[in-house]
Amino acid sequence: MLVRHGVISTLGQLTSHSPSSSTVIRRQQFLVRTLCGSRTYLPKLTRAMSSTSEADAESVLRTVTPSLDPKRHKGQAGKIAVIGGCREYTGAPYFAAISALKIGADLSHVFCTKDAAPVIKSYSPELIVHPVLEESYTISQFSEEEKRKVQDKVIGEVDKWMERFDCLVIGPGLGRDPFLLECASKIMLLAKKFNVPFVVDGDGLFLVTNSIDLVNSYPLAVLTPNVNEYKRLVQRVLNCEVDEENAEDQLRSLAKQIGGVTILRKGKSDLISNGEIVKSVSIYGSPRRCGGQGDILSGGVAVFLSWAQQLKSDPESPSESPVILGCIAASGLLRKAASLAFTKHKRSTLTSDIIECLGESLEEICPAS
Numbered sequence: 001m002l003v004r005h006g007v008i009s010t011l012g013q014l015t016s017h018s019p020s021s022s023t024v025i026r027r028q029q030f031l032v033r034t035l036c037g038s039r040t041y042l043p044k045l046t047r048a049m050s051s052t053s054e055a056d057a058e059s060v061l062r063t064v065t066p067s068l069d070p071k072r073h074k075g076q077a078g079k080i081a082v083i084g085g086c087r088e089y090t091g092a093p094y095f096a097a098i099s100a101l102k103i104g105a106d107l108s109h110v111f112c113t114k115d116a117a118p119v120i121k122s123y124s125p126e127l128i129v130h131p132v133l134e135e136s137y138t139i140s141q142f143s144e145e146e147k148r149k150v151q152d153k154v155i156g157e158v159d160k161w162m163e164r165f166d167c168l169v170i171g172p173g174l175g176r177d178p179f180l181l182e183c184a185s186k187i188m189l190l191a192k193k194f195n196v197p198f199v200v201d202g203d204g205l206f207l208v209t210n211s212i213d214l215v216n217s218y219p220l221a222v223l224t225p226n227v228n229e230y231k232r233l234v235q236r237v238l239n240c241e242v243d244e245e246n247a248e249d250q251l252r253s254l255a256k257q258i259g260g261v262t263i264l265r266k267g268k269s270d271l272i273s274n275g276e277i278v279k280s281v282s283i284y285g286s287p288r289r290c291g292g293q294g295d296i297l298s299g300g301v302a303v304f305l306s307w308a309q310q311l312k313s314d315p316e317s318p319s320e321s322p323v324i325l326g327c328i329a330a331s332g333l334l335r336k337a338a339s340l341a342f343t344k345h346k347r348s349t350l351t352s353d354i355i356e357c358l359g360e361s362l363e364e365i366c367p368a369s
């Protein structure tokens with residue numbers, strides 16, 4: 001009953017902010033399926049989402065990946081935005097944004113600092129790069145009022161685009177500058193206002209761990225912690241240490257404690273929970289632990305979540321939460337691509353090699369034609 005009330009109040013907010021009725025309807029359906037979805041499993045997904053813990057990631061990938069229909073227009077296969085990229089890190093937002101395109105999204109944006117923008121643009125002309133974020137050092141001479149004006153301008157720039165995005169990825173290569181993190185927290189509030197789903201990764205998790213209210217009870221939030229990030233979340237939210245003996249129960253408790261957000265705990269096996277169910281993805285990946293693989297995953301979750309959201313609400317469509325489906329699909333594909341890249345490159349496998357294997361790996365599971 002509480003969940004139902006949640007749906008109604010969230011939809012009320014949504015109606016007051018969204019001008020386009022098709023966007024409103026799509027997001028309404030998505031919210032309802034996300035909030036109510038983990039009860040009835042449809043025949044196609046029965047095996048994929050059975051009560052055993054290991055998900056059938058390939059089956060989920062086949063279910064959520066859309067066919068390439070000539071009637072579809074640019075944008076319908078997904079519009080993703082990455083919030084991240086600062087003086088220190090330009091690789092992470094690039095990896096997340098380019099992975100989204102390589103998996104099959106139509107448009108991929110990056111909102112980063114002015115310093116990072118030319119570097120990220122030079123990696124790829126495919127990305128739409130907005131040099132709008134500011135770090136403290138660029139505004140150190142400003143008064144408090146001037147700083148507030150700068151922040152309003154940053155949020156205004158993101159606001160212009162927000163409704164067009166199917167999903168955001170907040171945090172890869174964001175850094176930990178306090179002013180940047182404050183802007184990122186305002187961007188999360190904006191996304192929530194428009195019911196835009198978001199994946200929180202990297203430094204976004206540092207922010208959220210210290211301000212859990214930013215995501216608490218938002219059903220369209222996905223947290224993708226690595227070992228360190230998970231440890232910090234458990235310590236902060238559950239007030240205890242990570243318990244490997246009861247990993248699944250602890251993950252479920254953590255997700256429940258944060259109001260039913262979805263958590264994808266990365267590791268030897270990826271574990272996924274929304275506080276109700278726990279699924280694992282353990283298909284063989286790669287023994288290489290080069291930096292950037294988590295960034296591929298965050299971009300992938302954004303795309304698959306957007307695709308899962310588009311599945312029509314006819315009786316053949318899965319009623320499982322699109323957020324959970326998106327996590328399973330992204331984890332399965334990343335692991336397959338990492339395995340393929342490792343067979344080709346062995347010890348010299350890099351994140352960019354894995355990105356190059358995303359298309360071939362997805363093609364093996366669901367051919368484009």
Ligand SMILES: NC(=O)C1=CN([C@@H]2O[C@H](COP(=O)(O)OP(=O)(O)OC[C@H]3O[C@@H](n4cnc5c(N)ncnc54)[C@H](OP(=O)(O)O)[C@@H]3O)[C@@H](O)[C@H]2O)[C@@H](O)CC1
Pocket residue numbers: 089090091092093171172173174175201202203226227228229291292294295
């Ligand atoms: N090319 C780029 O631009 C990239 C940029 N990135 C961006 O960097 C930012 C910070 O993210 P992060 O992942 O480096 O921070 P965090 O999780 O605190 O790890 C820091 C240290 O923790 C350790 N450590 C790690 N794993 C461990 C384990 N399993 N078990 C035990 N220890 C472990 C290890 O430390 P060491 O072993 O050296 O002591 C590691 O160096 C963030 O914005 C992210 O998006 C990355 O995406 C990569 C590509």
Ligand SMILES: Nc1ncnc2c1ncn2[C@@H]1O[C@H](COP(=O)(O)OP(=O)(O)OP(=O)(O)O)[C@@H](O)[C@H]1O
Pocket residue numbers: 202225226227266267268269270285286289290291292293294295296297331334335
């Ligand atoms: N020990 C492991 N064995 C096999 N696969 C792993 C292992 N640890 C992580 N992975 C895989 O690598 C992916 C990225 O996880 P990782 O822990 O490297 O993220 P991260 O530290 O956030 O990466 P990044 O360097 O991008 O920040 C996971 O989804 C998982 O599939």
Ligand SMILES: [Mg+2]
Pocket residue numbers: 201202226294295
């Ligand atoms: Mg990471």
